[in-house]
Amino acid sequence: MATYVIGFPRIGEQRELKKALEAYWSGKISQDELKQTASDLRKRHWTYQKNAGIDMISVNDFSFYDNMLDMTVMLNAVPEKYKDIDNCMDRYFAMARGDANHKAMEMTKWFNTNYHYIVPELDIDMDFKANIDKIVLEYNEAKELGIEPKVNLIGPITYVKLSKIVNGDEKAIIEKLVPVYKEIIAKLKELNPNVTIQMDEPYFVTNPTKEDLELLEKVYNELASDANIYVATYFEHSNEANEVLAKTPIKGMFLDFVHGSENSIKALVDAGKEVGIGIVNGRNVWVNDIEKSAAFVKGLTEAVESDKVHVGSSCSLLHVPYTLKYETKMDEDIKSWISYALEKLDEIRVINKLVKNEELSEYDKEVLEGNKIAIATRKTSSKIHDPIVQDRVSNLTEKDKHRSMPFEERIKLQHENLKYPILPTTTIGSFPQTPELRKLRRDFKNGLISEEDYKAQIKEMIKDLVKFQEEIGLDVLVHGEFERNDMVEYFGEQLNGVAFSQNGWVQSYGSRCVKPPLIYGDVSRPKDMTVEWITYAQSLTEKPMKGMLTGPVTMLNWSFVRDDQPKRTTAYQMAIAIRDEVEALEAAGIKVIQVDEAALREGYPLRNEKRAEYEDWAITSFRITTSSVKPETQIHTHMCYSEFSDIMDAIEDMDADVISIENARSDNSLLKIFKERGYKGEIGPGVYDIHSPRIPSKEEIVEQIEAILEVLPAEKVWINPDCGLKTRKWEEVKPSLKNMVDATIEVRKKLQ
Structure with a gap:
């Protein structure tokens, strides 16, 4: 042997x-x-x-x-x-x-x-x-x-x-x-x-x-x-x-x-x-x-x-990561x-x-x-089991899984409330994570600077970003996520039942590495996770500010999930925890909330006979997270590179108001299925590739938008980059986004 x-x-x-x-x-x-x-x-x-x-x-x-x-x-x-x-x-x-x-x-x-x-x-x-x-x-x-x-x-x-x-x-x-x-x-x-x-x-x-x-x-x-x-x-x-x-x-x-x-x-x-x-x-x-x-x-x-x-x-x-020998701080x-x-x-x-x-x-x-x-x-271990969390999952009802108003009715309310133009422009959420920013977070984490100083510097970055977004003319703004290390890690660090490593890095692509959370026990949210930052950003502008959250299925699919109970149970626990944050954002006056399910597709079982069971708990988890908000609150979601043709039923069942997708490398082929199915929601197909350092010209993006409009009606289309911008540099991001907005304005004029 x-x-x-x-x-x-x-x-x-x-x-x-x-x-x-x-x-x-x-x-x-x-x-x-x-x-x-x-x-x-x-x-x-x-x-x-x-x-x-x-x-x-x-x-x-x-x-x-x-x-x-x-x-x-x-x-x-x-x-x-x-x-x-x-x-x-x-x-x-x-x-x-x-x-x-x-x-x-x-x-x-x-x-x-x-x-x-x-x-x-x-x-x-x-x-x-x-x-x-x-x-x-x-x-x-x-x-x-x-x-x-x-x-x-x-x-x-x-x-x-x-x-x-x-x-x-x-x-x-x-x-x-x-x-x-x-x-x-x-x-x-x-x-x-x-x-x-x-x-x-x-x-x-x-x-x-x-x-x-x-x-x-x-x-x-x-x-x-x-x-x-x-x-x-x-x-x-x-x-x-x-x-x-x-x-x-x-x-x-x-x-x-x-x-x-x-x-x-x-x-x-x-x-x-x-x-x-x-x-x-x-x-x-x-x-x-x-x-x-x-x-x-x-x-x-x-x-x-x-x-x-x-x-x-x-x-x-x-x-999986390399070795536990560097994990000196883990429980x-x-x-x-x-x-x-x-x-x-x-x-x-x-x-x-x-x-x-x-x-x-x-x-x-x-x-x-x-x-x-x-x-x-x-x-x-008593560190794993929480009776309160288990009771919340047991007491879920059908009402917890559905919006209170059909899409066709609530989207009208959202348009009246948000007043965005045709082909509204936005970004997926994150902005560049510079070495200086990473050092700031690291210094705060290591106790080298005070919380007051840390927050002041992060707020200054948010202030500058809001000003930049307004200057170039974006319609729905974001706060930039400067306080976040990773879209999953940031939330995992604030949830009970989730642990983190010092050096548990795993390759995602090329030089890109992620440090997945360790979901070891029953999951709950002890306090607000994002409200302070996003409400501060909203206070700086009259334009809508998107609340940015990671969805429960992506939290699971990008984590190392406990294997001692069904994944469905852990997903519902995570969904309830994220729902608590959604409700807190809405209560704080945030009118647009994006719950990213970037990893929904990748969690699908590879055997057809096993897919229905996954879809059932995955889509239900997303709806538990998002269905308690008022009809006027607009729910966005984002998905990374995916083949959508065989999961359109699931995407429709999510009942999101707007979905943004990575699209720039696919020559708009991903969009055809949305057209063929008569997808009712609004769609933000990425108009340029953020995984590349190149800066797309205004003319190139005009061509891309016009190609999108050959597939989808303008009334349903949002304009955004393919994905978050955290891995890019400011000297790439600023001209690219300006070109994106200028291209959108040019296409709007043609439509008028």
Whole structure:
């Protein structure tokens, strides 16, 4: 039996790669310095895994930005529009984030996680060919450390299925790519004739069709005919694919038994394949019940030869933080219930030893004993259970879940009350988080400045922002969120039942990292969270000021959620807590309240048969949060990159007055479904991409607005950027927003 991980985090336990990337992008370090940081991190991460007793360690799980983008480079699937950039690294980052002359490629969520990938743009006429320079470099680095690594690749079917096809069809492109993958495999075998290849095919957890499965069998009959290939699926079960792949020459499969507990290994075992049992959760931080997991693996594989069973992570550990060793301030009880990436390596090793009936080392015995104590105390701790919160959930009624007036009637009241023009302009909420601002918050948190001084400086920033918004002519203003570190973390820090880490950073995309809250107990709101800041901002202007809140579903989907009760229960607790804040904002005179559900889409189960249950509690949670306000109070929501076609019923059921969506990278294709469905609410499609540093011209935004108006009636359209502006710089934000407002005024004149 061997131990394995599907992949390892790469941003660095102190976010070293993030800092190096941002220094490189700003011209502060050279390309060689960036590459050296990357090399140092890779070697450190491999050493951690080797020292923890992991047998199958990956190369090519590291990336400067994204593994799908790396695969695009490896296959020479670079779109023509970027080929005028001679420098390989500059071209790579232009595809990822754009530059002065190039728009970035589309970005969307990796299945139902909060990780974003760069969507390939594939054309059947592309000159696909193999380039494994990146893998060769990493493979040789690992060999120098005494590691014979496995090589991670995104499988051809998943790669194409998750791509944007600009010319040709999926099947033809896959068939054209298979020889290129065979060439990659041949080149890898030059490094080591017995090289182990992990081919990731998570597409096959998403209700594959008969045609998909036929293609899967054909592809892997070719690719695995003379190679040691393990196919990895994760985030759900892949039973249809398991049966098909059992008939191919693959060596084995790595399967997710945390989120895909229905996975069956029978066909694989009967065919003599090796099976990886992914039993340690790569997507959540709660400790694994080691003895229970070992018993599960033993029961599942008792009739299987031991050398054909492997124990590992359910998916890549990319989705969890690095290590608890930097968590010096966390409550000791809560900390004992948590396991980050390095701690999960220990769990994998000890489970494997228990399954094999191997003698445990003294350290392993300590790990196991600590695990037993953590499992026991978590079940009984008074820090987790709050009878008052439980009663509020139990006493919810249908009235708590519906607005008091139909949309068509209340939107008229809102127009009369708010008096905004056609094509009203606004922003999504946040404004730049400068180093000076972060230092101010950090100094306050560390007690280096007084609360009075801190608040005075934040209010001065709000005052300046309100003045700027009024000067350029925005219609509905925001206060800028200068007091907030993160849209989820800020609220989580003020809620009971939620804990925070010092260093629990997880990569979202590129250099962007988030520090998810730890929802460990019953959730409640002890006091106002945003009222002071937003009412101050409203006092500075006659224009409507939006109250900015994060919705309950996004709070859950961007948090590490307790796994000891149904997610529905935790969602309703969160919804009631956020509702208390909505009601407080309304009572304070705020007439527009945005409850962001940026992550609603990404929480969807990957299997169709499981979606209805999720939609039921997710949409109900949003309505619990927003339905108690007066008809005159306008409720906005915002969603990040999403495919909306299959969730329109749910979006309509949310019953928001205005929805803003990320749209600029999608050529308005997301909007067509709103038109086709006759969506009743008002819509703010993003008119420019905030994930790119480029400044859109007024003329460009005019074209974008006019393209939107070809799809949607002007009476329903709001004008706003794609998303919040916190990651951008002021020198980018100010001209971009001015151009946006000027473009809107020009289009309004044309409409008149």
